[in-house]
Amino acid sequence: MTTKINSLQSALKFLFGIYLIFSVNLLYAESDQETAMQVPVNQLHDALINIMKTADSSSFEERYALMENIITKTFNTALISRVVLSRYWKSLDEKTKNDFIALFDRLTISTYVNRFDSYDDESFKFLSVEPMKKERFLVKTELTQKNDDPVSFNYIVQNNNGEWKIISVIANGINDLSLKRAEYSSVIKDQGFSALIENMKQKISDLQPK
């Protein structure tokens, strides 16, 4: 009887050991994935702090070049463009699609460089990660400011060919992707696709330093 109990205990210990190894591995895998999906967000944040700090000592073009490098690396603009143009995307030929993606990138970069133009001890803080559908995740962060309430900056990220990329930015609950999607479809419906392109070009021009 004692032998039976001993063997049962040994078996349980063995199973528990295996369980531990698996769960630790799973934990590592999960935390590895969480770290990986934060990479584009951290790269974007570092670049933003950088252009804010150097706003007075560098030119718009220099900061644009820095952000261009980061935005093209961290955002999946092709997918963003597809979502933003909703049903109109399918009606475009390859060249028009590529031109739109490039234009959308220019607008995003110009907006960031224009808006993050001064530094007053702001910093970004990581908060948490929440899973969404189809391998998408929401990375939650906030921008803390010295003399104002923190601003919530959440990012939807998705793995694309082994690389995590940002597909939407949500600032204080306002989702840039759905905002643009509604706006763009309204402009296309009322004025046509070429009017949207002209409007976007005009916005880019307005965002350049005077």
Added chain:
Amino acid sequence: MTGSHLFSLSKHLILICILSVATGCATTQTPDSTAGNSDDIESANRVFFNVNETLDKHLMKPIAETYVDMTPKVVRTSVTNFFDNLKYLNVIFNDFLQGKFTQGVNDSLRFLFNSTLGIGGIFDVASNDMNLAKNEEDFGQTLATWGFDEGSYLYIPLMGPNTVRDVTDQVPSTFLNPFFYVTSTVLFPISALDVINKRANLLEASNLRDEAAIDPYAFTREAFLQQRDYLIYDGNPPVAGYDDIFTEAEEESGGVLVIE
């Protein structure tokens, strides 16, 4: 209750009834084909939006900008604190209606301390010294937590963006504002100051919108409705809501949404 109060109340109720009837009829129309939140009475909303924008551009915005130029920030903060405090009974009322009892007690203390130690609400001592943060609650949020849909989006002349559900807040917020029970000519300049100060507080946001928006009407509608969701869920809306635009695109492209 004086005759002017009754008039003010009936004005709000009539407005709500008219809007409910108007939007009730409008919902039978075919929804438009644009992406984004539904907008059953878009053509009427756009007319009111344009009227407001014109009025704002030529009157309200210049007055608000002059006010900002002429008053130090500390004064404007005190003005904001004063009017926010007057409207805070409505926040407390809705805390309790939503079952947020701890928040309701904290907000009651906040109102008490700011009204007394904060000299009629001019100083926000509750936030600064007592760690009693300001909350944003209203009757529209209460109805949302009780399960009411937002109904049609409305753009109301002089008031701005709203929804059928959220406009009902006009009733409790009017009744619970202590000014409603005061009859004096001094209320006119004070109410004007409230309006100007409110517009001044929105200058940064409206400038940002003008800078970013390609269609300011659609931008305002989407930003407003998303901001409402954010408030209803106290800054933590369910992530499932963010999936919707991808799901739509996935359905359109046969279930796959990966672009190299």
